Amino acid sequence: MRVVLLGATQGMGRALARRLAARGETIALLGRSRRDLERSARDLELRGARSPVATAECDLEQPEGFERALDSIEDQIGVFDTVVVSAALFASQAELEEDPELTRRLLDLDFTATVLFCEAARRRLLERGGGGTLCVFGSVAGDRGRKPVVLYGAAKAGLAAYLEGLDHRYHARGLRVVCVKPGFVRTAMTAELKPPPFAGEPDAVAARVLRAIDRSTPVIYAPAPWRAIMAVIRLLPRAVMRRVDF
Amino acid sequence: MGGRRWGTLESVGERLTTMRRTPHEHAEHYELISGWGGQPVRARQVRTSDLERATRGAVLSRGLGRSYGDSSLPPSNHPVVVNTTLADRLLAFDPDTGLLHAEAGLTLRELFEVFLAQGWFSPVSPGTWNVTLGGMVAADVHGKNHHVAGCIGEHVTRLTLRVADGRVLECSREEEPELFRATLGGMGLTGHILEVELQLERIPSPWIIAEQLRLRAIDELIVGLERSAHDWPFTVAWVDCLARGAQLGRGVLIRGRWAEPEEAPAGVPTPYRRPSVPWTMPDGLMRGPLMRLFNAGFYAMHRSSPRARIVHPQAFFYPLDAIAHWPRLYGRRGVTQYQCVLPRAARPGAARRVLETLSERGGASFLCVAKDCGAEGTGFLSFPMPGVSLALDLPIRDDTPALVAALNERVIEEGGRIYLAKDAFTRREHFTKMEQRLKDWRSVRDRWDPTHSIRSAQSERLLGNAQ
Numbered sequence: 001m002r003v004v005l006l007g008a009t010q011g012m013g014r015a016l017a018r019r020l021a022a023r024g025e026t027i028a029l030l031g032r033s034r035r036d037l038e039r040s041a042r043d044l045e046l047r048g049a050r051s052p053v054a055t056a057e058c059d060l061e062q063p064e065g066f067e068r069a070l071d072s073i074e075d076q077i078g079v080f081d082t083v084v085v086s087a088a089l090f091a092s093q094a095e096l097e098e099d100p101e102l103t104r105r106l107l108d109l110d111f112t113a114t115v116l117f118c119e120a121a122r123r124r125l126l127e128r129g130g131g132g133t134l135c136v137f138g139s140v141a142g143d144r145g146r147k148p149v150v151l152y153g154a155a156k157a158g159l160a161a162y163l164e165g166l167d168h169r170y171h172a173r174g175l176r177v178v179c180v181k182p183g184f185v186r187t188a189m190t191a192e193l194k195p196p197p198f199a200g201e202p203d204a205v206a207a208r209v210l211r212a213i214d215r216s217t218p219v220i221y222a223p224a225p226w227r228a229i230m231a232v233i234r235l236l237p238r239a240v241m242r243r244v245d246f
Numbered sequence: 247m248g249g250r251r252w253g254t255l256e257s258v259g260e261r262l263t264t265m266r267r268t269p270h271e272h273a274e275h276y277e278l279i280s281g282w283g284g285q286p287v288r289a290r291q292v293r294t295s296d297l298e299r300a301t302r303g304a305v306l307s308r309g310l311g312r313s314y315g316d317s318s319l320p321p322s323n324h325p326v327v328v329n330t331t332l333a334d335r336l337l338a339f340d341p342d343t344g345l346l347h348a349e350a351g352l353t354l355r356e357l358f359e360v361f362l363a364q365g366w367f368s369p370v371s372p373g374t375w376n377v378t379l380g381g382m383v384a385a386d387v388h389g390k391n392h393h394v395a396g397c398i399g400e401h402v403t404r405l406t407l408r409v410a411d412g413r414v415l416e417c418s419r420e421e422e423p424e425l426f427r428a429t430l431g432g433m434g435l436t437g438h439i440l441e442v443e444l445q446l447e448r449i450p451s452p453w454i455i456a457e458q459l460r461l462r463a464i465d466e467l468i469v470g471l472e473r474s475a476h477d478w479p480f481t482v483a484w485v486d487c488l489a490r491g492a493q494l495g496r497g498v499l500i501r502g503r504w505a506e507p508e509e510a511p512a513g514v515p516t517p518y519r520r521p522s523v524p525w526t527m528p529d530g531l532m533r534g535p536l537m538r539l540f541n542a543g544f545y546a547m548h549r550s551s552p553r554a555r556i557v558h559p560q561a562f563f564y565p566l567d568a569i570a571h572w573p574r575l576y577g578r579r580g581v582t583q584y585q586c587v588l589p590r591a592a593r594p595g596a597a598r599r600v601l602e603t604l605s606e607r608g609g610a611s612f613l614c615v616a617k618d619c620g621a622e623g624t625g626f627l628s629f630p631m632p633g634v635s636l637a638l639d640l641p642i643r644d645d646t647p648a649l650v651a652a653l654n655e656r657v658i659e660e661g662g663r664i665y666l667a668k669d670a671f672t673r674r675e676h677f678t679k680m681e682q683r684l685k686d687w688r689s690v691r692d693r694w695d696p697t698h699s700i701r702s703a704q705s706e707r708l709l710g711n712a713q
Contacts, residue, residue: 010295010332039349043335047360188332191293194275 002080004073006030006058006117007087009040011187012137015206016084021049028054028073028080031087052076060087060109063116070120074128081132082213083121085114086180088137090189096151103151110155115162122166122175131174135213136163140181140221143230147245160219167218176216180209183226198225276325283314283670284573284580284642287703289325297333297350301408301438304328306702308434309351309378313385314583315670316703317433328438330380336360337441344446345403350380350439355517362452362559363514369447370398373566373615380439385667386431386628389563390480390502392635393620397628399430401445407437410695414440419624428690430625433666435705436691451510454480454562456502457552460545464495464598464616468634471618474501480562485614486541487601487638495601497616498548502562515558522570529577532641537612576641584611584653585637585665587619587630592660597634603656604638609649611638626687629665637668647671654680666704677708 001020008017009031020027021044029044031037034057041053054076058069073080089109096103118134125132141149142156160179167177184190184199200223212220221227233246280286291308294300301307307328308318320327330351338347344366346357355375357368372387381387383405386397395401404418405426417426429436461467467483474481478501485497561568573581588596597616604611615637619630629635640646650671657664663680664672678684688709691698698705 014295039335039337042337046336046339188294191291191329191332194277 001082002026002028002077003082003084004028004030004070004080004121005084005086006060007085007137009033009036011086011189012182012185012202012205012209013084013086014040015202016086016209017044017049018047019203019206019210021045021047021053024048024050026050026077026080028056028077030056030058030069030073032057032059060089060113060117061105063113066117066120070124074124079128081125081129082135083118083125083133084135084213085117085121086137088114088139090152093148093150093152106151107155110152111158114159118162118166122170126170126173126175131176133176133178133213133216134163134166135178135180135209137180137182138163140183140226140230143181144234144241146233146241164218177218178209178212178216179219180205180212181219181221181226181230183221183223183229185222198223198229279308279311279319279327280580281315281318281670282312282573283582284576284578285316285670287319287322287325289320289327291327291329293329293332295332295335297328297330297438297440298408298414300328301440302412303699304438305700306434307350307380307438309381310353310376312374312377312381313667314581315668316707317385317667317669318381319703321701321703321706330378330439333440334378344448345443346446347404347441347443348379349441350378350383352379352442353377354379354382357446358560359517361446362449365449365452366446367449367452367559368398369395369401369445371563373564375560375564375567379442379444380434383430383439383442384432384434385665386623386625387667388617388619388630388635390482390500390617392630393475393481393618394479395447396620397431397623397625397630398444399623399625399628401447402430402442403445404443405429405439406441408440409437410697410699418443424690425694427624428626428687428694430623431628431666432625432687432691433627433702433704435700435702436694437700449504451505451507452515452559453505453510454502454557454559455505455509455554456480456500456557456562457554458498458500458548459552460496460498460548460550462496463492464497464601465595467495467497467499467616468597468618470499471616471634474499475618475620479503481618483616484544485601485616485636486545487604487611487614488538488541489545494605495598496545497614498545501552502557505556509556511556515560517560518558520568520570523572523574526574527577529579532576532581532612533610537610541612579642582640582642582646582650582670583637583668584640584650585629585635585668586653586657586662587633587635587665588657588660588662589631589633592633592662596660596662597636599660600636600653600656603652604649607649607652608645609638609640609653611640613639626683626690627666627681629663629667631663633662635665637665651676666708669704669708672708674708674710 007013027049037055044053045051056069056072089106138160139156141153142160163179205222208222278286305324306320311318333349333351335349371389382398386399388397408414480502483499617635622631654676658680
């Protein structure tokens with residue numbers, strides 16, 4: 001496997017990259033901070049990734065840099081066959097409602113910029129490798145419009161619809177799309193939040209995601225119980241959803 | 247531990263997964279955190295992989311919280327602590343020399359998983375692998391091989407610290423040596439440990455050869471430990487403190503060494519899963535006849551002549567991890583550990599007198615471990631000294647503070663001292679009396695942190711509020 005990861009210096013992406021490293025895969029990291037990329041690259045090399053781990057600066061907020069970053073990765077590791085996107089921005093509904101600029105930024109990043117990056121990755125996977133795997137972290141928040149995640153959920157719902165369409169359109173040409181829908185996972189982002197039932201650990205999520213990549217599972221919930229939880233939430237009548245707070 | 251709190255579904259929805267934080271502050275989440283022995287306090291943990299940012303102006307850093315008492319708990323008037331466990335990257339490793347450079351939140355378990363198969367391992371292992379490098383340095387931990395390897399600090403070559411004035415700097419035996427010495431065993435009070443450079447030990451194989459033999463009394467055990475120390479790098483003794491009369495302190499001596507390649511089984515020992523205590527058990531389970539029976543059974547299981555066998559290194563080094571969350575067995579009030587070291591220069595029978603003080607006071611310790619200690623370490627406050635260390639697990643009861651005070655008085659009389667990583671109840675005047683090196687350590691701390699802005703619940707208890 002030759003894997004490019006965007007957002008793998010932290011959290012679930014970091015855990016997934018370490019599992020890939022332990023298998024001796026060829027890894028390339030994209031991220032915002034040069035220093036962070038270098039440190040993560042050394043970490044992955046020492047954990048077994050093929051050395052050297054490639055790095056290139058790439059900020060989701062600057063889509064004009066996507067092609068350049070992917071060019072740089074191709075210069076370093078050649079044609080890649082798997083792309084993983086775990087970078088995203090989160091803010092609570094209350095914060096977003098107070099701050100239209102933050103709302104614009106979140107919608108841009110979690111939908112528009114992520115889709116643009118996926119498009120750039122998709123083109124390369126199809127043109128250069130004749131297919132491959134595109135694994136993108138969505139969220140259970142995208143499964144239904146809900147009070148606490150109206151805006152964030154909308155962006156993630158759009159992303160999920162895009163990924164499903166991509167799967168339908170390009171499956172025959174060899175593109176495998178994996179949409180990851182994490183529930184609550186204990187990472188730096190959720191550090192100050194009260195963990196709910198079924199909160200997951202990044203490494204356990206990573207194990208599930210890696211299996212999904214290996215088997216080309218189109219949609220994967222992690223931790224596993226969230227699949228059932230969201231199945232129930234999707235079935236609740238509107239009258240109920242208006243009353244409850246989740 | 248510290249009581250898992252079920253959130254409402256509202257918080258489930260509201261706090262869904264994210265990978266990048268907004269500059270906005272989330273509502274602050276306070277949780278119950280405790281040392282390994284229990285006794286939780288309400289505090290907020292700042293968790294991030296960017297320790298350099300998080301420790302700016304922070305009052306204390308905390309790793310996996312395996313110290314038993316309040317070493318890793320923030321002071322009561324500032325209940326916020328930086329949690330280092332997400333800063334766990336390996337930064338450099340030289341396969342020729344074994345020199346490792348890593349972030350402070352890296353765990354010993356990760357070291358085990360990554361390096362054992364490559365023929366390298368930490369030269370010092372405490373009784374659990376659920377410790378971070380930063381925590382190991384802060385407590386200057388020791389292991390079964392203290393008599394030959396010393397504490398972890400003897401193998402630390404460089405530290406990156408955020409000191410109280412906000413600077414990030416490096417210290418070592420050459421660079422800021424006083425700060426370096428004060429930080430080894432300094433319980434995180436001289437600065438936040440951000441990165442650690444550690445000399446790993448080359449091992450002949452990843453397997454252990456161990457023998458166990460039983461001995462009839464504490465004095466025999468201590469002689470056994472001393473004698474075994476000549477031939478064996480790893481020695482430890484399990485002591486039955488519940489046996490009565492002449493049998494007080496009978497026990498099992500365990501000694502081991504790394505297996506040579508020709509003795510070792512093929513393959514690499516892989517980490518295995520272990521059972522867990524799922525809930526806090528009813529109070530009073532770990533008491534009385536049941537424990538006496540267990541101890542007698544454990545003693546009877548062993549022979550009085552040794553027989554060598556191959557042992558999985560996880561089982562050999564980390565008996566404390568054999569059952570996850572075992573302090574839950576001690577009920578809601580939890581457990582404390584009393585660990586002291588008694589100098590070899592003390593009058594003979596010092597260990598027996600400590601055990602007698604325990605049983606006179608009606609204290610019951612289900613688990614007691616004796617270890618042989620070698621030379622004093624580089625750290626100003628490093629725990630071991632040449633002699634024998636005793637570690638007693640004590641269920642927390644109303645009279646535990648008084649029992650600890652009585653044990654402390656006995657230890658002061660014998661010229662010994664206690665291990666801060668285990669302590670939850672020692673009083674300030676006892677600590678001052680047993681720790682002659684405190685003045686040197688304090689002068690370094692005062693120089694680097696005159697206002698004592700870095701402090702812990704333990705430092706307030708043992709050094710005073712004014713510190």
